[in-house]
Amino acid sequence: MSLEFEATMTVGAFHYEAAFEARDEIVVLFGHSGAGKSLTLQAIAGLLRPQSGRIVIDGQPVVDTTRGIDLPPQRRHVGYVVQSLALFPHLTVAENVAFGMNGDRASRASRTARLLQALGLEGTGDRRPRTLSVGQQQRVALARALGREARLLLLDEPFSALDESLRTSLRSELLRLRAELGLSIVFVTHDLREAHLLADRLAVFDAGRVLQFGPREDVFRRPSSRRVAELTGVANIARGVVREADETSITVDVAGMALVCGAVPGLQAPSPGSAVDVTIRAERVNLRRFRGGGIPGTNTLEARIVEEYAYGSTHTLKFAPVGPGPALEVEIAARPYEVLGVAGQRDWLLELPPGDLHVMPAS
Amino acid sequence: MSEQSRSDRATSAVLWLLAASFALFFLLPLAGLVQRGLSDSGTWDSITSGTARDALWLSLWTSTLTTALAVIFGTPAAYLLSRAHFPGQSLVEALIDLPIVLPPTVAGVALLAAFGRRGVLGEPLDELTGITFGFTTMAVVMAQFIVAAPFFVRAARAGFDSVDPQFEQVAHTLGASPRRAVLRVVVPLAWPSLAAGLVLCWARAMGELGATLIFAGNFQGRTQTMPLAIIEAFESSAGLAGAVALSLLLLAVALLALVAFRVAQRGGAYR
Structure with missing residues (x-):
């Protein structure tokens, strides 16, 4: 199951231009609300016609503006779960699930029963959707979309109305379903953790554009621009000037300190003297005990905790440099926080692994 | 305290x-x-008279036919007014609402001017085909339709407005044709409003007097509906007594119909 997508449209003052693809995987469309994520799903489902573009599902073009192709939604075989779910309130759960099914009554009934069972909805078939819990309603919407024998599942922030524990269980259930049914899923979310958990590949949307599309780790660890870094929650972004660069590493002067950064293979190294942004995620910074004397090793600076926030499972520490070097935000799990005794010790050495330091052209 | x-x-x-x-x-x-x-001793005789029977029967079937026509032609109109947006839409909406505001007599005069034997459309139609509308049972239905159908369209439109378009869109992605989406999703969801419009339209048609009197006239068995029969009884020698008898009959039948409809609807609507 595959999807190729490229489309441009202009809705009022909003200009949209995006391209990405999905191949037997979960592609997460990530971005703030109003970035064009839901618009993308509507275009795939056929509820919105792009001004120009090409959308191919499983090798079949459903939209191709150059050839005048524009299949109506009912012929696209796409399962679409909208944010409000839109379960039909006048039909029972079973009737909802069977709504999109073809075939005779008996086969529809057996497929409905199988889907209800697969989603843990046994015994709810004769009830009205509104008598179910929000989590169950979510599953009914999923079952209904799957009942169509969809080639592609489009999910628009399906878990945003749920509490955290329910979200967690539904996310893992979605991963299980994906593995069982071999679905391609396009999943819209503005939740960073959700995006990270579910995404095989990630498309970062901002103001109607895809800023970066790639495997999850690429996007999270090597954002293509400062904006992507900001959107994907990179806490540390520092301006610097390239001192020297070769194919394997780039040395950047940042706040009076020389940082050795890993180079992205295949990408042209920036020329010495050019301005760059250097990023490192808060959880990639190593904390080391300060034993006095000189500073050991490269990419290590002496810094002092100036603010800290306890989030339960993690702690966020804000460091100010004692000597040269950038101010840094560090995230550390609760257990190492206690083992290291961070609460009683303010001065630390921060080590920035070259492989986690990412260099990109200054914006 | x-x-x-x-x-x-x-x-x-x-x-x-x-x-x-x-x-x-x-x-x-x-x-x-x-x-x-x-x-009054003459009440039972008035109620069982041929005039009363003719008028009641005519009222019942013309009102029902009017309502059926309102559903057939009015439902698509209401749906389009709710979903489509086209230039001049406000004007169309105002035109449909107009008969609700104007006295029915105006509607009657307008119908006569258009479809009467000397009317803008009526005259050429008469010359070409020999068909005339004025003072026929068809005219009764036309008079009722122009006065009563707007009530159905208004209610139906409000009903369609209340159905989130997302239900239809999801139905489309589930493979439903536009027709199936409307019949299986939109109409059932809008049903309470449609049913209210149905009752309102039928009741208004049953009570129609002014337009009928002017456009269809007052001929027993052909155009004399219950309201017209009551007027005639009132102005005849029987006076108030005859009018009271016919009014009681109309009252009883209308009450029965409305109650029956409510009961039927309670069984049909989803909960």
């Missing part, structure tokens, strides 16, 4: 008093009608 609860009781008493006065205003004339009808 606290100051607060005393004022609450006073508010509640005023509320009940006003509501009771309101109900009484409707009950008293009905009681008067029943009392007059029972005390």
Whole structure:
């Protein structure tokens, strides 16, 4: 199951231009609300016609503006779960699930029963959707979309109305379903953790554009621009000037300190003297005990905790440099926080692994 | 007793008093009608007369036909007004609402001007085909339709407006054709409003007088509906007594129909 997508449209003052693809995987469309994520799903489902573009599902073009192709939604075989779910309130759960099914009554009934069972909805078939819990309603919407024998599942922030524990269980259930049914899923979310958990590949949307599309780790660890870094929650972004660069590493002067950064293979190294942004995620910074004397090793600076926030499972520490070097935000799990005794010790050495330091052209 | 609860009781008493006065205003004339009808010896004869039977039968079937036509032509109109957006839409909406505001007599005069034997459309139609509308049973239905159908369209439109378009869109992605999406999703969801519009339209058609009188005339068995028969009885030698008898008959039938419809609807609507 595959999807190729490229489309441009202009809705009022909003200009949209995006391209990405999905191949037997979960592609997460990530971005703030109003970035064009839901618009993308509507275009795939056929509820919105792009001004120009090409959308191919499983090798079949459903939209191709150059050839005048524009299949109506009912012929696209796409399962679409909208944010409000839109379960039909006048039909029972079973009737909802069977709504999109073809075939005779008996086969529809057996497929409905199988889907209800697969989603843990046994015994709810004769009830009205509104008598179910929000989590169950979510599953009914999923079952209904799957009942169509969809080639592609489009999910628009399906878990945003749920509490955290329910979200967690539904996310893992979605991963299980994906593995069982071999679905391609396009999943819209503005939740960073959700995006990270579910995404095989990630498309970062901002103001109607895809800023970066790639495997999850690429996007999270090597954002293509400062904006992507900001959107994907990179806490540390520092301006610097390239001192020297070769194919394997780039040395950047940042706040009076020389940082050795890993180079992205295949990408042209920036020329010495050019301005760059250097990023490192808060959880990639190593904390080391300060034993006095000189500073050991490269990419290590002496810094002092100036603010800290306890989030339960993690702690966020804000460091100010004692000597040269950038101010840094560090995230550390609760257990190492206690083992290291961070609460009683303010001065630390921060080590920035070259492989986690990412260099990109200054914006 | 606290100051607060005393004022609450006073508010509640005023509320009940006003509501009771309101109900009484409707009950008293009905009681008067029943009392007059029972005390008059000629009532039963008037009710069972051929005039009454003809008028009642005509009223019932023309009103039902009018309502059916309103559903057939009005439902698509209401749906388009709710979903589509086209230039001049406000004008169309105002035109459909117009008969609700204007006295039915105006509608009657307008129908006569258009479809009467000397009318803009009526004259050429008469010359070409020999078909005339004026003073026929068809004219009764046309008069009822122009006056009553807007009530159905209004209610149906409000019903369609209340159905989130996302239901239809999801139905489309589930493979439903536009027709199936409307029939299986939109209409059932809008049903309470459609049903209310149905009743309103039928009731308005049953009560139609002004337009019918002008466009269809008053001929027993052909265009004389119950309201017209009541007027004629009132102006005849029988006077108030005859009018009371026919009014009681119409009252009973209308009440029966409305109750029957409510019961049927309660069974049909989803909960």
